[in-house]
Amino acid sequence: MRVEVLGGLERRRRWSQDDKARIVEETLVPGAKVTEVARRNGVAASLVFTWRRQARTSEQVAPSFTPVQIAAVAASAEETAKLLPTVDGRVRSAAAARTGLIEIDLGNRRCIRVDAHVDPEALARVLDVLGRR
Numbered sequence: 001m002r003v004e005v006l007g008g009l010e011r012r013r014r015w016s017q018d019d020k021a022r023i024v025e026e027t028l029v030p031g032a033k034v035t036e037v038a039r040r041n042g043v044a045a046s047l048v049f050t051w052r053r054q055a056r057t058s059e060q061v062a063p064s065f066t067p068v069q070i071a072a073v074a075a076s077a078e079e080t081a082k083l084l085p086t087v088d089g090r091v092r093s094a095a096a097a098r099t100g101l102i103e104i105d106l107g108n109r110r111c112i113r114v115d116a117h118v119d120p121e122a123l124a125r126v127l128d129v130l131g132r133r
Contacts, residue, residue, distance in 0.1 A: 015043075020051045027052060106130055 015023075026037045027048060034052075038045040100116025110130065114123060 021055070023048060024051050024055050 023037060023041050023043065026032060026041075027034045034048050035045045038048045102114050102116075102118075104112040104114070104127075106112065112123075112126065112130075
């Protein structure tokens, strides 16, 4: 019969970010098995899965630029002749109605289109409500 006596406080092992990244990268190689990589590095497989999930979410949170397209408004004589009524009863041309059109893509098939005459406070309230959903 074998008896092992552990002295002192047992402490958790601390993994550096470089070590975590190296181990996660090993699991991303085609044909690699997480359990084998974990065993080879002396880590629990569940911990490696946690590091992989954290790596995926940290990549998605990183800020990035959004592509913007500025479309030229080419108004023909027919479009200019068309008149659109506005809310306050005044009339403006189709070309004038398209001036300053802003399209905000919120993702998940949600899109908001506003023109240059939008009330900033109202737009802020709408975006705030949609941002919480």
